[in-house]
Amino acid sequence: MKKLLSILLALLMVLSLAACGQKEEPAPVEEGEGKVFHIYAWNEEFKGFFEKYYTVPEGIEVVWTIVPNEGTQYQDALDLALMNQDSASADDKVDMFLAEADYILKYTNSPYTQDVKALGVTDFSNTYPYTVEAASDASGVVKGVSFQCCPAGMIYRRSIALDVLGTDDPAEVQAAVADWDKYREVAAKAAEKGYIMTASYAEDYRVFSNNTSSPWVDANNNLQIDGAIQAWMDQAEDFVAKGYTLTSGVWDAETTEQAAKDGKAFCFFGPAWYYNFCMGPAFGADAEAAGTDSIGDWGLVDGPQAFFWGGTWLLAATGSDNPTMVADVMNAFINDEELCTNLIKNEAQFTNNQAVNNKFAADPEFGNRYLGGQNDTAVFAAGAKNIKFQNQTIYDQGCNEGLQNAFVEYLKGTVTKEEAMNNFYKALKEKYPAINVPEA
Amino acid sequence: MAKENKKKHRRSVSYAKWAYIFITPFFISYILFTLIPQFLTIYNSFFENYRNGLEQIGPNFVGLGNYIQLLTPDKNGTIDFLRYLGNSLSMWIVGAIPQFLVALLLAVLFTSSRLNLKGQGLAKTIIYMPNLIMASAFSMLVFSLFSNVGPINKLLVSSGILEKSFEFFAYKIPVRTIIAFMNFIMWFGNTTIVLMAGIMGIDQSLFESANLDGANSIHVFFDITLPLLMPILSYALITSMIGGIQMFDIPQVISNGKGTPNMTSTTVIMMLNNYLGISKNYGMSGALSVMLFVITGILGMFVYRSLAKQYKD
Numbered sequence: 090m091k092k093l094l095s096i097l098l099a100l101l102m103v104l105s106l107a108a109c110g111q112k113e114e115p116a117p118v119e120e121g122e123g124k125v126f127h128i129y130a131w132n133e134e135f136k137g138f139f140e141k142y143y144t145v146p147e148g149i150e151v152v153w154t155i156v157p158n159e160g161t162q163y164q165d166a167l168d169l170a171l172m173n174q175d176s177a178s179a180d181d182k183v184d185m186f187l188a189e190a191d192y193i194l195k196y197t198n199s200p201y202t203q204d205v206k207a208l209g210v211t212d213f214s215n216t217y218p219y220t221v222e223a224a225s226d227a228s229g230v231v232k233g234v235s236f237q238c239c240p241a242g243m244i245y246r247r248s249i250a251l252d253v254l255g256t257d258d259p260a261e262v263q264a265a266v267a268d269w270d271k272y273r274e275v276a277a278k279a280a281e282k283g284y285i286m287t288a289s290y291a292e293d294y295r296v297f298s299n300n301t302s303s304p305w306v307d308a309n310n311n312l313q314i315d316g317a318i319q320a321w322m323d324q325a326e327d328f329v330a331k332g333y334t335l336t337s338g339v340w341d342a343e344t345t346e347q348a349a350k351d352g353k354a355f356c357f358f359g360p361a362w363y364y365n366f367c368m369g370p371a372f373g374a375d376a377e378a379a380g381t382d383s384i385g386d387w388g389l390v391d392g393p394q395a396f397f398w399g400g401t402w403l404l405a406a407t408g409s410d411n412p413t414m415v416a417d418v419m420n421a422f423i424n425d426e427e428l429c430t431n432l433i434k435n436e437a438q439f440t441n442n443q444a445v446n447n448k449f450a451a452d453p454e455f456g457n458r459y460l461g462g463q464n465d466t467a468v469f470a471a472g473a474k475n476i477k478f479q480n481q482t483i484y485d486q487g488c489n490e491g492l493q494n495a496f497v498e499y500l501k502g503t504v505t506k507e508e509a510m511n512n513f514y515k516a517l518k519e520k521y522p523a524i525n526v527p528e529a
Numbered sequence: 530m531a532k533e534n535k536k537k538h539r540r541s542v543s544y545a546k547w548a549y550i551f552i553t554p555f556f557i558s559y560i561l562f563t564l565i566p567q568f569l570t571i572y573n574s575f576f577e578n579y580r581n582g583l584e585q586i587g588p589n590f591v592g593l594g595n596y597i598q599l600l601t602p603d604k605n606g607t608i609d610f611l612r613y614l615g616n617s618l619s620m621w622i623v624g625a626i627p628q629f630l631v632a633l634l635l636a637v638l639f640t641s642s643r644l645n646l647k648g649q650g651l652a653k654t655i656i657y658m659p660n661l662i663m664a665s666a667f668s669m670l671v672f673s674l675f676s677n678v679g680p681i682n683k684l685l686v687s688s689g690i691l692e693k694s695f696e697f698f699a700y701k702i703p704v705r706t707i708i709a710f711m712n713f714i715m716w717f718g719n720t721t722i723v724l725m726a727g728i729m730g731i732d733q734s735l736f737e738s739a740n741l742d743g744a745n746s747i748h749v750f751f752d753i754t755l756p757l758l759m760p761i762l763s764y765a766l767i768t769s770m771i772g773g774i775q776m777f778d779i780p781q782v783i784s785n786g787k788g789t790p791n792m793t794s795t796t797v798i799m800m801l802n803n804y805l806g807i808s809k810n811y812g813m814s815g816a817l818s819v820m821l822f823v824i825t826g827i828l829g830m831f832v833y834r835s836l837a838k839q840y841k842d
Contacts, residue, residue, distance in 0.1 A: 160786050161807040168583065199583040342678050483582040487807065494787050501699050503790040512792060515609065519803040522810055523581040528604050 123179050123410035126151045129167050129186035131158040134366055135236065135401055138436065142428045143421055146414060161486060161520075164192060171201040174408040184409040185418065188233070188402045190478070191486035193223055196404055198483075202232040203407045209416035210234060215442045216423050223478040224402050233404035236422035237432075238441045240472035241295070241360035243392030247461060249355050250388070253279045259463065263390040266356075269324070272393045276333045279355045286333040288347035288354040290325045290500050291493045294339075296358055297321035298489060299396035304480040305488040311525045312488075312517065315480075322496060329500045336501045338493070345370050350381045360398050361439040361469060364459055372459050385461040389468050397476045439469045446470050487520050567822075574815030579808045587812070595816035610797065610817065614824065616788075617796040620705050620780070621773025624712035629766070631713075632720035637750060639721070640728045642736070656718035664715065668782035671711055672698075701793040704783065708794060711779050716772075720765055727761030728754060763836035767829045774825055777802065797821060 126149050130136060136153055145151055156166040170183050177183075188196050196202050213221050213231070220235035243266060247257035253275065254265050266272045276286035287293060301315035328334040337343040347354040348371035357363065364372065364387065376382040403422065405415045421428050422441070429445040432438040437457055440446055449455050450470040456462035482488075495513035498504045504512070514526040574595055576588035602608050635656070639649055646652075659667070673679050675697040682694035697703040731754065739749050755762075777798040780788065786802075788795025797817070804814040 164807060168580075171583075195582040201583060337677070342676070346678070494789075498699075498790055501696070501790075503699055508791060511603070511605075515603070515792075516803065519800065520807055521581070522579050522808055522813070523586070 122413060123182070123184070124149060125180040126411050126414055127154070127180075127182060127184050128152070129154050129156070129163075129170065129183055131156060131163040131187065131189075134362065135187055135403075138236070138432060138438075139418075142431050143418060146417075149411070149414065158189070158486075160490070164195070164486075171406065174201070174406065179410045182408055182410055183406040184411045185415050186404055186406055188404050189486075190223060190239075190397075190400050190402075190481065191489065192483060193402050193404075194481050195483040197224060197226045197232045201407050202226075202404045203409075204230045205233055205405050205416065205419060206231055208405060208412050208419075210419045210423075212420070212424055215444050217441060217443065217473050217476065219397075219476045219478040220400065220402070220441050223400070223481075224404070233402050234419045234423050235400050235402045235441050237362065237401055238439055238446075238469075238473050238476075239360040239362065239397045239400040240439065240469045240476055241358060241363070241396050241398045242389050242468055242472060243356050243358055244364055244460075245356040245388050245390065246352070246354065246383070247386050247388050249279065249284055249353075253282055253284065253355065257388060259388050259390050259468075262388060263392075266390070266393055269320075269393050273324070273327075275355070276328065277331075280331065280333050284353050284355055285335065285347070286328065286355050287357065288335055288337070288352070289339045289341070289344040290329055290334050290336055290497060291339050292334065292344070292356075293324070293358050294321055294489070294493060295398045296392065296394050296396045297324075299398070300394050301480050304482045306482045306484055306524055309525070310523055312514070312527070318492070325496065325500060336497055338497070340367075348383060349376060350383050352383065356392075358392065358396075358398075361437060361465065362399065365437040384459055387460050388463055389460055389465050391468065391472055395472055395475050433466060437465075439466060439473070443470075443473075446473075484517075484521055484524060487517060491516050491520075570815045570818050572815075573811045574819050576812050576815075578812045579810040581808065591812070595812045596820070599813065599816050599820065609792075610800065610820065612792070613795050613797040613800050614774070614821075616705075616793060617774055617776050617798070620709050620776060620794070620796070621712070621770065623705065624709035624716075625766075625769055625773065628713045628717045628720055628769070629762075631717050632724055632765075635717075635721045636724035636728055637754060640725055642733070643746075653718075653722065656721060658718070659715045660719050662715075664711075664778040665782045667711060667715065668779050671707060672783055675703075675707060698784065699790055701790055704790065704794050708776075708780050708783060711783075712773075712776070716769065720769070723765050724758065724761065727758045730761075731757045759836055763833055766836070767832050770828060770832060771825055774821065774828075 126145070128136075128139075128151065130153060132155065136155070139151075154166070154170070156163045167183075167186055170177075171186075174182055186196075210231075213234075216234065217238045220238055221231060224233040224235065225231050245262055250262050251257045254262060256262065265275055272286075279286050297317045297320055301317045303313055303315050305312065305315075307313055325334070329336060335343060335347075345368065346352065348357065348368045352371070357368070359367070370376055370381070371383045371387075373382070377384065403419055405412075405419070409415055423429075424442065426442070426445055429440040429442040432440050433445065433449050437459070446466055447470055450464065450467040452464070455464055455466065457465045491513050495509045495516065498512070499506050499509035517524060518526050573588075575590060575592060577586065577591045577594065578588035579586050599610050600608055638644060638646060639653070675681050677694045677696055681697075682691070685691040686694055697707065735753050735757075736749060739753055744752070775798055776796045780794045780796050781799055781802070784794050786799070788799055801814050801817050801821075804810040804817065
């Protein structure tokens with residue numbers, strides 16, 4: 090018994106010494122850095138690109154923790170890990186984590202992320218300014234980079250456009266949907282021919298929410314419904330009543346089914362990752378094999394209003410034991426021309442490297458086969474310049490999801506409009522006690 | 530006399546201490562993992578203590594503030610806490626009635642020496658099976674069965690019963706029925722086993738003498754089985770009720786955490802989950818847990834009293 094105890098004590102001492110040693114030594118470049126590179130993410134998208142195109146330094150093992158985004162599960166898991174960062178063993182420390190536009194502010198404005206310029210990410214000349222703005226804290230310290238740029242547009246079905254508008258030419262389709270009034274006219278025409286405009290009541294939500302003139306929560310923590318959000322609610326109500334759209338959510342099977350071969354939806358809204366990553370029934374390998382795909386039947390235009398959606402930022406976690414690799418990964422995804430070229434060419438991404446994007450935008454040979462050979466990079470390259478990162482709060486995900494969840498019940502006729510709004514306010518107050526909501 | 534007793538006592542070996550030693554691990558773990566957290570919950574319920582983003586607010590002492598907030602009616606006069614508690618209880622009751630009726634019937638059939646059913650072992654295993662599946666997996670299964678593009682809807686549409694698919698999860702009664710039905714399926718096997726144990730504990734000679742006296746099975750059931758089963762039945766009923774009040778995973782998964790439609794499938798534990806989610810609101814969730822503890826205690830007492838009274842009569 091005594092022997093066992095003494096061995097245990099000795100082990101404890103050695104371990105604690107080892108732990109001290111790691112902290113006191115100033116991290117020499119590469120030598121002495123951790124053997125495990127730990128990344129937190131909410132889906133497999135970045136993991137796929139990382140594994141394909143980034144060469145991991147020898148001797149380092151990359152560990153992924155992937156938690157789904159919905160309902161703030163990802164943030165919960167990440168927060169817990171970041172708060173335990175100090176006491177975590179070197180191999181368990183988060184080195185880098187992914188964040189979305191909806192909640193990036195929460196992390197950049199916290200001590201849990203660190204200045205990447207100090208780590209060696211210094212060349213931002215090729216990135217789009219809004220991606221750097223979004224990754225900076227209130228005093229302008231840059232805490233990470235985005236590996237993609239997400240200007241979005243309206244993805245329309247060529248065959249349906251031809252039937253409804255008599256043309257499938259992007260310039261003419263754009264002219265037909267240049268503003269919301271015209272867009273509504275097209276919706277009415279499409280409905281006459283037996284089509285639906287969008288396959289989800291929330292399909293165009295991001296277009297409105299991205300063009301708000303005030304944040305969700307003001308300086309005094311009062312919730313405010315912006316005019317653009319109100320306009321979305323009115324339009325969604327009108328569209329559902331007239332049968333121009335469905336009451337299923339953006340990610341529901343009923344909605345994505347409408348992108349398949351016999352789908353009836355005139356358009357979808359989204360950035361490059363949307364049709365590349367989220368329109369499985371339209372473009373997926375399974376669908377293609379089964380002959381139910383709709384590859385080539387799509388076109389891309391700016392749509393009624395410019396907007397961006399999502400984007401994946403790589404943030405450097407404070408306390409990382411692999412600072413060199415963190416910087417290297419970030420540099421690779423914004424400045425490595427070969428890597429960025431691969432992302433565009435093989436993955437249909439729109440990268441955060443202007444030079445590479447513009448090269449493809451100007452290439453007449455380049456086209457996306459999903460879009461019938463249209464050069465989508467050219468459309469996005471024009472749109473990306475106009476993106477502003479504004480009116481964001483740390484509550485955006487909860488507000489955006491919460492409003493859609495509550496409002497769709499009204500659209501389905503389950504509750505009155507007032508009840509829907511009350512449910513939204515109550516759910517928000519339960520989740521975020523700091524927000525002042527109207528009395529529900 | 531007294532002296533002699535003392536002597537005797539000293540001479541015999543006392544095994545009592547071993548009993549205490551054997552039960553200490555339970556008490557230690559109970560104190561560490563149940564009792565102390567319980568007191569901490571009560572303590573926390575008097576504080577404002579949550580996170581705003583990554584910034585910690587509190588803990589600030591607010592007295593009964595959290596309880597007052599929890600019990601303040603909204604502008605329509607509803608107290609959400611009680612409303613959600615009502616949701617939990619009504620979904621439990623709808624599931625518990627068939628659960629106990631079926632379990633009682635099966636328990637009587639399985640234990641009947643007259644019938645002596647064959648293949649009992651297999652039957653018992655099968656009815657217990659649903660309880661072994663994880664509730665969330667079972668919920669996912671049922672959700673996809675009843676979803677708008679799921680097999681049930683496709684079947685109803687293709688057989689011509691419905692014109693277009695029916696959105697089961699958009700209406701209160703189908704959602705609650707589905708949840709209650711799932712609870713029933715998951716738990717009736719368990720209740721059957723418990724009640725069988727209870728029936729088998731009843732002295733067989735009572736059944737035999739009743740048979741000799743010419744009592745029919747209905748008389749035997751109501752005059753012998755049921756009264757003598759009361760202690761076990763009330764135990765099963767109270768544990769089932771506690772389970773019902775703590776209902777969480779099935780409605781959470783079925784409604785994707787939203788408690789739709791119009792919060793009618795939001796249970797009180799889903800409310801707790803919302804408080805504990807992103808903002809780690811220990812104050813409000815503490816207050817909610819304490820209220821739930823008290824209410825469970827009162828309801829349990831009520832059920833026990835009413836059943837025990839019947840038994841005495």
